[in-house]
Amino acid sequence: MFTHLGRFTHRRRWWVIAGSAVFAVLAAVWGTGLFTQVSDGGFVDPDAESTRADELITDELDTATPDVVVIYRDAGGTPRDGDVIAEDGAFAEAVTDQLDALPSAPVEDVTHFWDMDPEDLTRYALISDDGRATYAAITLRGSGEEERTESYAELVGHLEDQRDALADADVTVRIGGAAAMMSEMSEQAERDVIVAELVSLPLLLLFLVIIFGGLVAASMPLLLAVLAILGSLTALHALALVTDISVFAVNVATILGLGLAIDYGLFIVSRFREELARRGSVEEALPVTVATAGRTVAFSGVAVLIAFCGLLFFPQAIMRSIGLGGIAVVLFDMVAALVVLPAILAVVGHRVNALRIPGLRRRRARESETGGWHRLARTVMRRPFVSLILVAVVLATFGAPLLGLKPGITDQRYLPPDDDTRVVAEMMDEDFPGGTGTIDVVVTGDVSDDALEDYAERLDSLEAAAQVDLRSPANGDVAHLVVSFTGEIDDDETTALVTEVRETTPPEGADEVLAGGMAAASVDNLDAILEALPWTILVVVSATLVFLFMAFGSVILPVKAVLMGVLSLAASLGVVVWGFQEGALATLLGFDAVGTTDPTYLVIIVVAAFGLAMDYELFLLSRVREEYLATGDNTQSVAVGLQRTGHIITSAALLLVIVLVSMGTSAIVFLKIMGIGLAAAIVIDATLVRAILVPAAMRLMGRANWWLPGWLRWLHDRIGVTETEEATPAGPNSRATGEDARSRTTELVGGPPGDA
Structure with a gap:
């Protein structure tokens, strides 16, 4: 074919x-x-409990988390004695003038200090502890993600146009919130990928010129x-017409x-x-x-x-x-x-x-069976046990930090420290009263006020709960309680609190109790990954084993390839945990360690790196098999196969690492994680695994590498793919014709295990 x-x-x-x-x-x-x-979301399970809770709050109640939070700070004023900000004055006038002028098309609702009833004491929660800043909570119009994205873009355009005027009045403006975070991540990712490609392309051309001459x-x-x-x-683009496509998928693709x-x-x-x-x-x-x-x-x-x-x-x-x-x-x-x-x-x-290019010696076709890669393979295969043990120790050392993995979720902490969205989130936690994380609890059904109050008291008694507020009393069939906590949304105490809230006995008359918010979404995200992971492993590994069997006509080689891929992946994931969760690469790559790792990115790294590992495995073993069919010498076939592909695999790995490392220079931490994580996986696979582990293992297994029982040989003859006569090199340096190679297949592949 x-x-x-x-x-x-x-x-x-x-x-x-x-x-x-x-x-x-x-x-x-x-x-x-x-x-x-494309969309800029997609980090959570759409069918999770937390997602359904958030949808109920948005659809049934008016207490949904605002899409945009705008913080105004009086840069020219002086700290006030209490938490009371001036009811009027230059600062109040500048802020209210801008908020009153917000376009109605993108904005559904605005809540700010001067718009609330003076008798409503909750409005003072919108004033910072030092009395010099306030924030406005804005809800956007639009039922779909595309409409809300357009609303956000129009709103931000208006706010940006007003920055200079407010700066003249000594008022600084920072824009944050959920919509701002996702939009900023999306835009920053697009910018960073473009920069990565612009930086990597000249380097790729340079190295390709060196490789090819x-x-x-x-x-x-x-x-x-x-x-x-x-x-x-x-x-x-065609798929985006029928299903959601994340902008981050475009970046990675x-x-x-x-x-x-x-x-x-x-x-x-x-x-x-x-x-x-x-x-x-x-x-x-x-x-x-x-x-x-x-x-x-x-x-x-x-x-x-x-x-x-x-x-x-x-x-x-x-x-x-x-x-x-x-x-x-x-x-x-x-x-x-x-x-x-x-x-x-x-x-x-x-x-x-x-x-x-003058000065670059033209590479000659590698017909010789001797060379650096050949000598390396021979050295490894002289002491295969020693090579296996040494590489295993190195891989185990690299993979050890994986034991300390702490799952988390993507939020504003993955943005640069000076990004407005991240600054707003940190100011809301540190500078405003009640600046804590929250778990949104939604209760549906015919629940009395007394039952809700009793339920709130039981939630308040939980050890990690800082405060419980009944923001929305029974409204038809839906009520909303907010459980506040201190600490990060994905630390151990918060994760335990989410579990305790869900295990607390529901109030009498409740049909359903749902826990939502970012902390609950972090728990649900991990659960969804753990639920899907066994099926992914089963299908991918099984399909890979069958496919490699079709490619090589061997029972042993596919198993060996998968096991070595797993070792390589464990080592690269350990590098990710060490470098990003523990912060060992923070200074070098310019980011703040979050202390947790979103398992989403580990899964993506595992999938992509496993595919690339099989990619390099096929590159190497195709030439090894070609030589083995021609000679029947297992040891020589491995050495010649590595000699003829080692330089190509190494060059390909180097070029791909250049691309991925350039991706790792992104300002967004999760792009750094995927870029550096995949680069580490490729380096480990193309060096330790492909150049040392594979030759050592194949030397130890000898002719068993190519063992195939009779009934499987019958199956392979019908579904496998084998080189045709034209696929076997001809010419003065050929070792066998295609017909000779085919005639030896049964003898070499179908015999009992042994060493050649």
Whole structure:
């Protein structure tokens, strides 16, 4: 199949290139329209108890948490003796004039000090402890997320226009609240990803030129990346018309699309140059390139696809969106690598080696069975037990901090310290009376006032509860109580309080009692992940094992690949906990350690890193298997396979790490976590695992690596994918013809376990 595809792209190269150009133009126009269709939420389970509680408060009561909080501080005044702010004066006039002028289109309700009844003592909760600041709570119009996003943008535009006028009156303004936090995270993420790509692209081109020794070959993977990213944006835009797509999925998809495209482009261009040097003819070299490197890219892409499918089991929109985005970008990476890139290579031909940079020695095709990677493999395989133990100790050391994982939730703490949204949240906690976190308790049913008061007293008696307020008495069938607490929303005491509130006996007559708010959402988010995780692991691991069996015709190799992937992942997650939760990388990367880790990002790292680990596993073992079918020598096959792919895997890993580290420079902590976490996983996998652990394990298992029972061999003959005759290298340096290799398959793969 892959040989025929290579021949087809060679014969129809101009048609393929013309079609790709038309698609790229259309995708650039329509695909980029995705950015107006994405959402900036999706961090919580839409079916969780906390979500249903928040929806009831919003729909049935008028006590919902405001969308926007605007803090006004009298910068030119002096601290007052108490908590009483002037009823009139320059500060009061400046603030009320702006609030009265708020446009009605985006604003549904505004609550501020001067708008409340002077007899209502609760209004003094809107005044800071030093009497120099006040805040306005604003609720936006709109029932859908898109409408509310538009309302927020219009409101912020108006407030920003008034900043200078208020500054002239010595009044400072800071804008925060839930809507502001999500909007700022979304906008900052978009800016940071653009900066990351602008920074990484020149570096990628530089390293590609060094790797290939010339500009023409170096430009191929980057061209592939552009096509893949445009294609994934087009696919996501289409999906956004029927389901919610998070803006953060777009960020991750573009970064991964760039990295994977460079991986695949590097692999195919390297093999094409090798085959071109061996065969001399583009017409002969291209089918072999697609049948060997192309087959590996296809299998690698499917392995990554399987991993990203695991994210579809989670209820959080951000995870499902990243799953869909990953699937889309991998599909387009594969199509571009298997169809478009071969067509371009067919046109370029021998000029792929043109525009060499003076001073850079042209890389020769690695036909030799000796070299640095070969010597490393031989050294490792001489003492495989020692190598395994040493690497296991290193991986265990890296993974140890994972034992101290403290789950948390994403909030304003993930923003830069000087961001308005974060500053507002901190000021609300520190500078205003009652500045504590809250758990919203919603009671539905026919509940009497006495029963509600008794229930409130029982909640107030909980050890971690600071105060309980009955904000809304029985109103029809819904009542709202607020349980205040001190501390962070995701620390151990708060998590225990959420559990105790939910376990407290409901008031008499209640149909349902729901606990909501950010603290409850943190608990529900972890529960949703833990509920979906076993299914994800079962499906992804099972599908990967079956797929690797189809690729390699072995029972042992798929199990080995999965186990080593797990070891690599544990080590990289330990690095994340050590660097971000414990703050070891805080000074280097410029962030404040939160003290917890949102498990959402760990799941995303696990899925993406597992797919990439299988990606590199296929790169290596495809060449090892090719050599083993030709020679039957297990040890030599491993050494030659590493020699011929070690430089490609290392180069691909280096280039992808550049992209991910640039993502790790984001101002938002969760983008840092995903960028650095994935980079750590790739470095560990491409060095310790691929270069040491795999050769050592394969040396110990010997011929058992390729063991296949008779009944499974029958199954593999029917569903497996094996290289065709054209897929086996020919020429003076070949070790066997394709027919010879196929004739040896039963003998080498089907025999009893042993060492070659």
